[in-house]
Amino acid sequence: MKKFFKQPLVRYVFVGGISYIAEMLTLYVCSTLLGLSSIPSVTISFWIGFVLSFILQKVVAFSNKERALKRLFWQSASYAILVLANYLFSIATVAMLD
Numbered sequence: 001m002k003k004f005f006k007q008p009l010v011r012y013v014f015v016g017g018i019s020y021i022a023e024m025l026t027l028y029v030c031s032t033l034l035g036l037s038s039i040p041s042v043t044i045s046f047w048i049g050f051v052l053s054f055i056l057q058k059v060v061a062f063s064n065k066e067r068a069l070k071r072l073f074w075q076s077a078s079y080a081i082l083v084l085a086n087y088l089f090s091i092a093t094v095a096m097l098d
Helices: 008-033 038-061 069-097
Strands: none
Touching: 008 038, 038 069
């Protein structure tokens, strides 16, 4: 089993799955248990998934444990720019379907 998780693609997909589950669980908690409307629920769950995914992809999937602030800033900024389009698309879709 350890050999299986040494493959970067396996770790990448595993981390993506964990992030997705966390995001959906947060969405459920926000909308059902806390009674928030669609847009705040999606926004909160998206950002929790975003942060969790970034951290887990960096550390687990790609084994990058670099902590230099300048490097960490550029990694997180690049990741944020990449995800921004997804975020805007998600909010627009929820707004249209709400």
